[in-house]
Amino acid sequence: MSIKKWSELDIIKIFSAQSGLKSHPDLIKGIGDDCAIFSTAGNRHWVTTTDILVEDVHFNRTWHPPRLLGRKSIAVNLSDIAAMGADAHFALVSVVLPDNIDKEWVSSWSSGLLEILDEFDCLLIGGDTVKGSQLVINVVVLGSVDKDQAILRSTAQENETIYVSGMLGSAAAGLEICRNPSLFSSLDHQICEPLIEQHLNPTPELRLGKVLRKSGIVGSMQDLSDGLATDLAHICAQSSVGAEIDAFSLPGHENLDLVCEQLDTEPTTMKISGGEDYRLVFTVRQNMDEQLQALQKNEPLGPIYPIGRTVKGQGVKLITKDGKSSDISFKGYQHRSG
Amino acid sequence: MSIKKWSELDIIKIFSAQSGLKSHPDLIKGIGDDCAIFSTAGNRHWVTTTDILVEDVHFNRTWHPPRLLGRKSIAVNLSDIAAMGADAHFALVSVVLPDNIDKEWVSSWSSGLLEILDEFDCLLIGGDTVKGSQLVINVVVLGSVDKDQAILRSTAQENETIYVSGMLGSAAAGLEICRNPSLFSSLDHQICEPLIEQHLNPTPELRLGKVLRKSGIVGSMQDLSDGLATDLAHICAQSSVGAEIDAFSLPGHENLDLVCEQLDTEPTTMKISGGEDYRLVFTVRQNMDEQLQALQKNEPLGPIYPIGRTVKGQGVKLITKDGKSSDISFKGYQHRSG
Numbered sequence: 001m002s003i004k005k006w007s008e009l010d011i012i013k014i015f016s017a018q019s020g021l022k023s024h025p026d027l028i029k030g031i032g033d034d035c036a037i038f039s040t041a042g043n044r045h046w047v048t049t050t051d052i053l054v055e056d057v058h059f060n061r062t063w064h065p066p067r068l069l070g071r072k073s074i075a076v077n078l079s080d081i082a083a084m085g086a087d088a089h090f091a092l093v094s095v096v097l098p099d100n101i102d103k104e105w106v107s108s109w110s111s112g113l114l115e116i117l118d119e120f121d122c123l124l125i126g127g128d129t130v131k132g133s134q135l136v137i138n139v140v141v142l143g144s145v146d147k148d149q150a151i152l153r154s155t156a157q158e159n160e161t162i163y164v165s166g167m168l169g170s171a172a173a174g175l176e177i178c179r180n181p182s183l184f185s186s187l188d189h190q191i192c193e194p195l196i197e198q199h200l201n202p203t204p205e206l207r208l209g210k211v212l213r214k215s216g217i218v219g220s221m222q223d224l225s226d227g228l229a230t231d232l233a234h235i236c237a238q239s240s241v242g243a244e245i246d247a248f249s250l251p252g253h254e255n256l257d258l259v260c261e262q263l264d265t266e267p268t269t270m271k272i273s274g275g276e277d278y279r280l281v282f283t284v285r286q287n288m289d290e291q292l293q294a295l296q297k298n299e300p301l302g303p304i305y306p307i308g309r310t311v312k313g314q315g316v317k318l319i320t321k322d323g324k325s326s327d328i329s330f331k332g333y334q335h336r337s338g
Numbered sequence: 339m340s341i342k343k344w345s346e347l348d349i350i351k352i353f354s355a356q357s358g359l360k361s362h363p364d365l366i367k368g369i370g371d372d373c374a375i376f377s378t379a380g381n382r383h384w385v386t387t388t389d390i391l392v393e394d395v396h397f398n399r400t401w402h403p404p405r406l407l408g409r410k411s412i413a414v415n416l417s418d419i420a421a422m423g424a425d426a427h428f429a430l431v432s433v434v435l436p437d438n439i440d441k442e443w444v445s446s447w448s449s450g451l452l453e454i455l456d457e458f459d460c461l462l463i464g465g466d467t468v469k470g471s472q473l474v475i476n477v478v479v480l481g482s483v484d485k486d487q488a489i490l491r492s493t494a495q496e497n498e499t500i501y502v503s504g505m506l507g508s509a510a511a512g513l514e515i516c517r518n519p520s521l522f523s524s525l526d527h528q529i530c531e532p533l534i535e536q537h538l539n540p541t542p543e544l545r546l547g548k549v550l551r552k553s554g555i556v557g558s559m560q561d562l563s564d565g566l567a568t569d570l571a572h573i574c575a576q577s578s579v580g581a582e583i584d585a586f587s588l589p590g591h592e593n594l595d596l597v598c599e600q601l602d603t604e605p606t607t608m609k610i611s612g613g614e615d616y617r618l619v620f621t622v623r624q625n626m627d628e629q630l631q632a633l634q635k636n637e638p639l640g641p642i643y644p645i646g647r648t649v650k651g652q653g654v655k656l657i658t659k660d661g662k663s664s665d666i667s668f669k670g671y672q673h674r675s676g
Contacts, residue, residue: 006435006444008467014448015431015462024461026427036463038428038480042379048463050478052432054470089364090376093353094390094476097344106344110352123362124353125374125386128476129346132392138432138466138476140388142376 032238033153034083034222035143044144049080055135063178066105068200069137070112076225077141078120078204079278083223084152085213086145088122088206093139096132120206151213151282156220156239160283162308163292165205165301167198167253168228169267172274172333174199176263183262191255198253202278208301209280217291219310221282227275228307230332232316235283242313245272245328247320251305272318275333283310370576371491372421372560373481382482387418393473401516404443406538407475408450414563415479416458416542417616421561422490423551424483426460426544431477434470458544489551489620494558494577498621498648501630503543504641505536505591506566507605510612510671512537514601521600529593536591540616546639547618555629557648559620565613566645568670570654573621580651583610583666585658589643610656613671621648 016031028037028045035047053059053076059069074091081088093113097106117124122141174195177184184192205223212218220235228245236243250271260267284292289306296304308319315329354369366375366383373385391397391414397407412429419426431451435444455462460479512533515522522530543561550556558573566583574581588609598605622630627644634642646657653667 006439006441010441011433011435011444011448011467014445014452015465022456022461024427024459027461027463030461030463031465036428036430038463040378040380040384040482041382044379046378046384048428048430048480050430050432050464050466050476052434052466052468052474052476054434054468057468057470089362090374090386092374092386092388092478094388095349096390096392096472096474097349101344103344103348106349107352110349114352118360121362123360123365123368125365125368125376126388127353127369128388128390129349130390130392130395132395132474133472134434134470134474136390136434136470136472136474138388138390140430140478142386144378 029152034080035086037150043147045147045150046142046144047081047084047086047150048140048142049077050138050140051076053137060178061135064200066108067112070109071116071201073137073139074113074116075202075204075278077139078122078206079223079225081141081143082204082206082209083221083280084145084150085209085221086143086150087210088120088141088143090125090142091117091122091139093124093127095129096134096136097129098133098135099131101135145213149213151218151221153220153222153235154238156235156241156283156310157286158241158310158312159286160219160310161289161306162232162243162245162281162283162310163304163306164224164228164251164279164281165208165304166277166279167251168277169256169270169274170195170198170253171202171276172270173256173259177259187258187262191258194253195255195259198277202276204278205280211295211299211301212282215291215295217284217288219283219285221280224277224279224281225275227273227332228281229272229316229328230330232281233329236314236316236329240314241310243308243310243316245308245316245318247318249305249307251303272328273332367490372418373424375488381485383485383488384480384482385419385422385424385488386478386480387415388476388478389414391475398516399473402538404446405450408447409454409539411475411477412451412454413540413542413616415477416460416544417561417563419479419481420542420544420547421559421618422483422488423547423559424481424488425548426458426479426481428463428480429455429460429477431462431465433467434472434474435467436471436473437469439473483551487551489556489559491558491560491573492576494573494579494621494648495624496579496648496650497624498557499627499644500570500581500583500619500621500646500648501642501644502562502566502589502617502619503546504615504617505589506615507594507608507612508533508536508591509540509614510608511594511597515597525596525600529596532591533593533597536615540614542616543618549633549637549639550620553629553633555622555626557621557623559618562615562617562619563613565611565670566619567610567654567666568668570619571667574652574654574667578652579648581646581648581654583646583654583656585656587643587645589641610666611670
């Protein structure tokens with residue numbers, strides 16, 4: 001008997017429908033951004049986000065050390081908080097643990113999780129634990145931001161410069177190395193390591209997100225979880241603008257070309273479609289790029305790369321060196337760690 | 339090779355350790371109550387809680403209609419909010435869906451979930467969806483309560499009367515009927531139905547929780563999820579008091595005895611150890627029982643039953659008609675819906 005398949009989009013549609021119809025005096029922003037935003041008395045808004053990580057979909061225990069998986073479980077949520085320009089305060093962690101996981105694994109995983117919470121002054125305030133057949137980790141993070149100051153996906157305008165806050169495609173390349181170790185046995189370990197590290201242990205850009213938010217020059221922002229092609233398409237769709245990305249300007253790790261050669265993949269494809277870099281993509285208001293440069297001089301923010309611009313229209317277009325343009329909207333990453 | 343098994347308690351200990359060591363200026367109450375409590379500016383405190391429900395552990399799709407499972411996914415969290423005397427405002431729902439679930443199931447489940455959120459003026463503000471091998475539902479609810487007014491587990495004193503807000507053991511009996519349908523084929527459907535309904539579709543006691551909190555006569559409160567013997571033991575442990583429960587006073591549904599006979603179980607055992615009734619257990623300050631009665635007259639609260647008292651000492655003791663006493667602390671319910 002064939003069954004009518006559901007898709008993630010069906011569920012998001014069902015859920016968003018209620019969000020669209022109903023309102024709440026304290027709700028500033030519901031479903032549709034990196035975080036939801038709600039108001040409390042005083043001069044702060046609260047933000048919250050959740051991610052559910054499932055074994056063999058989002059991660060693979062074979063190559064993911066438990067401590068780093070603990071870190072990443074939190075990092076992917078902190079990255080959403082960073083994309084609002086907010087501070088993280090509290091976390092709730094629920095976990096479904098299969099019987100074939102031992103105490104030592106649980107202990108390392110927890111230590112990684114608590115370690116990164118500590119690093120970002122975030123406190124674990126609740127959770128739930130249960131046995132099950134598949135390892136599942138659900139994290140919720142709560143944070144806050146100055147009232148009305150959260151940076152949204154929906155507020156980009158035309159003629160803004162688009163920036164990313166680090167190399168693209170590193171995590172995706174790292175994942176491919178972990179998946180196909182035999183392919184890389186001829187490569188020096190040092191070639192592969194920084195890319196694997198980006199896959200296993202991404203750093204959420206909370207400090208950068210906050211500095212950018214405070215600068216007042218940022219039009220829109222989101223974190224890179226599903227790949228530039230998809231994440232930037234969200235900004236375009238929600239802001240009713242188009243985006244042009246210059247292929248030659250996309251930053252990649254110096255070892256990416258070598259790894260892509262081994263994988264028989266174009267580095268550009270890896271950079272636009274590879275997910276989970278957890279860098280920030282943001283737009284800077286027209287004629288304010290110099291202020292960004294000044295900001296970088298005064299307060300080193302780490303590498304930031306201009307990669308294109310917002311334009312009148314819709315969708316994300318990739319412009320190659322020969323001037324050819326192709327639509328890459330939503331051609332990002334589908335999670336699959338099997 | 340034998341592996342060192344983890345237990346839920348190990349994980350709670352690891353997690354609570356950080357909570358115990360660290361503080362946050364906005365955190366009022368971390369791990370250990372029905373909800374965590376955090377402060378924002380103004381005259382409200384925010385509360386938050388999370389529950390993760392796993393197929394074949396917390397529910398069984400064979401007999402749990404999707405709409406009612408959607409309702410229950412939310413209800414078990416709203417019940418924690420009720421136990422603080424708080425109002426619910428926002429929910430985040432994450433779900434891991436296996437491939438053998440069809441669109442119709444998802445649609446019914448979502449409609450149940452949105453329906454109960456509506457009934458309690460709670461808005462869905464975020465979530466996550468992913469495919470996996472086992473159905474997992476994680477819900478977080480955020481609510482608020484007047485500043486410093488949340489009712490805790492840790493504030494019971496000696497010589498308070500202990501009350502429960504409804505029949506005990508109904509949901510556990512309903513679960514047993516669903517598990518062993520052949521055992522009950524000789525019983526009239528009408529005998530079984532109210533008990534099954536309590537298992538499939540519990541009602542969170544948000545209105546009652548709030549009225550009790552506002553009355554100012556309640557010493558401590560918690561919801562009944564793991565069975566009276568365990569839930570009341572939490573109040574005792576956290577408040578450093580003991581509890582005496584009178585077996586004869588434990589309220590049960592009029593059909594419970596008949597069902598227990600079929601199961602060859604003592605009704606009292608079902609009432610003290612059966613989980614998931616999602617009623618409230620609370621203590622009323624010494625000499626304030628008359629005020630509770632007056633409250634009930636002015637503002638009908640549904641049935642409320644006195645079942646015992648807090649005493650000097652520790653642990654929960656069950657006193658039978660012949661005056662015998664036995665320690666039932668933490669002898670509650672272990673989730674198993676297989």
